[in-house]
Amino acid sequence: MSLAHGRAYLAIPGPSVMPEEVLRAMHRAAPNIYEGDLIEMTASLIPDLRAVAQTRQHATIYIANGHGAWEAALANTLHPGDRVLVPATGRFGHGWAEVAQGQGIIVDMLDFGKRSPIDLNRLEEVLRTDARHEIKAVLATHVDTSTSVLNDIAGVRAALDAAGHPALLMADCIASLACDRFEMDAWGVDVMVAGSQKGLMVPPGLAFVFFSDKAAEARKRLPLVSRYWDWTHRADPQMFYQYFGGTAPTHHLYGLRAALDLIAAEGGIEAVWARHETLARAIWAACETWGQSGPLELNISDPALRSRAVTALRIGAPHGSRLRSWVQDYAGVTLGIGLGMAEPGDPAWHGFFRIGHMGHVNAHMVLGALGSIEAGLTALDIPHGAGGLEAAARVISGKS
Numbered sequence: 559m560s561l562a563h564g565r566a567y568l569a570i571p572g573p574s575v576m577p578e579e580v581l582r583a584m585h586r587a588a589p590n591i592y593e594g595d596l597i598e599m600t601a602s603l604i605p606d607l608r609a610v611a612q613t614r615q616h617a618t619i620y621i622a623n624g625h626g627a628w629e630a631a632l633a634n635t636l637h638p639g640d641r642v643l644v645p646a647t648g649r650f651g652h653g654w655a656e657v658a659q660g661q662g663i664i665v666d667m668l669d670f671g672k673r674s675p676i677d678l679n680r681l682e683e684v685l686r687t688d689a690r691h692e693i694k695a696v697l698a699t700h701v702d703t704s705t706s707v708l709n710d711i712a713g714v715r716a717a718l719d720a721a722g723h724p725a726l727l728m729a730d731c732i733a734s735l736a737c738d739r740f741e742m743d744a745w746g747v748d749v750m751v752a753g754s755q756k757g758l759m760v761p762p763g764l765a766f767v768f769f770s771d772k773a774a775e776a777r778k779r780l781p782l783v784s785r786y787w788d789w790t791h792r793a794d795p796q797m798f799y800q801y802f803g804g805t806a807p808t809h810h811l812y813g814l815r816a817a818l819d820l821i822a823a824e825g826g827i828e829a830v831w832a833r834h835e836t837l838a839r840a841i842w843a844a845c846e847t848w849g850q851s852g853p854l855e856l857n858i859s860d861p862a863l864r865s866r867a868v869t870a871l872r873i874g875a876p877h878g879s880r881l882r883s884w885v886q887d888y889a890g891v892t893l894g895i896g897l898g899m900a901e902p903g904d905p906a907w908h909g910f911f912r913i914g915h916m917g918h919v920n921a922h923m924v925l926g927a928l929g930s931i932e933a934g935l936t937a938l939d940i941p942h943g944a945g946g947l948e949a950a951a952r953v954i955s956g957k958s
């Protein structure tokens with residue numbers, strides 16, 4: 559008998575759960591885009607977005623998804639024939655590299671596989687060999703959502719500095735923003751990209767590009783930037799329509815205002831990071847306990863290298879797909895597919911899953927998802943260590 563009837567829980571790593579406050583803020587008549595509340599409300603978003611990104615520099619909002627943010631970052635800083643270095647730690651590094659290639663940019667890949675972070679020594683070595691400074695930017699993924707590896711972005715800056723290399727440092731924080739600690743200015747990041755539908759708790763549709771004064775200088779040196787992606791007026795609009803290069807994404811903006819208010823009400827970004835930290839540790843504790851016997855294994859073995867937004871798991875085929883189906887059909891919890899771990903069509907594809915724990919998630923949601931997974935493991939006779947939920951409860955209660 560299915561017990562899924564009740565409130566469904568989308569526990570995938572984006573799009574994430576939308577708070578009632580966000581949905582209510584979006585449920586309104588069409589606002590005037592020429593004068594009135596929308597104009598001031600939009601201006602109020604910018605300082606709050608900067609606080610979330612920990613930057614005092616430039617902030618822009620695009621009507622786009624994460625792929626659009628990727629393209630915007632490159633369009634404003636590089637031209638065809640320029641070279642970039644992409645240290646990949648999963649699917650998303652390759653994704654950004656493909657977007658760059660589509661813009662005529664030459665990509666040097668440094669692939670660190672699916673279970674390891676960027677090797678900073680290796681990165682520094684490669685930067686040192688580029689004595690003529692042909693590499694114009696390093697495109698680093700803060701959290702790779704497919705592998706759940708957390709990369710050390712401050713360490714990437716240190717590698718650039720140690721090599722005396724002037725390339726721009728660009729960070730993809732689409733999965734990590736408002737989940738894992740990130741400090742744009744303190745870590746020396748020149749361009750940071752994010753989206754609305756993960757830690758920021760708003761439906762897909764808004765993309766964010768933050769950039770430093772150094773990146774602004776790179777923009778000024780370009781002879782031509784596609785009009786829509788050009789960040790110049792978006793970051794410093796003289797007229798309201800210039801924020802978006804056209805009609806504003808009115809309802810998304812009200813949703814974003816509500817989401818930023820939720821972050822403020824919780825006590826600010828530090829408090830949000832702390833919540834994600836504890837909830838992630840609860841999930842890891844349960845998964846490690848289940849993994850003490852049987853096939854379940856965290857993709858990233860060292861907790862210091864794991865994201866607080868998403869957890870990638872290996873369980874062997876066909877258990878991953880069976881478990882996801884059971885948990886969705888019988889318990890109303892949707893888990894993430896394993897992304898980039900095996901080709902779709904390869905039987906091994908069914909051996910992975912991910913838990914998204916980004917944005918609007920709390921203790922009862924995480925404990926509910928973990929309880930549902932434990933029920934699924936039991937129902938499907940997948941061997942697992944006993945006491946996973948208890949281990950999670952100890953973390954949640956502050957006892958471990």
Ligand SMILES: *Cc1c(COP(=O)(O)O)cnc(C)c1O
Pocket residue numbers: 572623624625626650699701702703730731732733753762
């Ligand atoms: C989700 C995600 C993207 C892609 O975002 P879309 O909105 O799907 O275009 C890129 N990078 C990372 C790290 C992501 O998590």
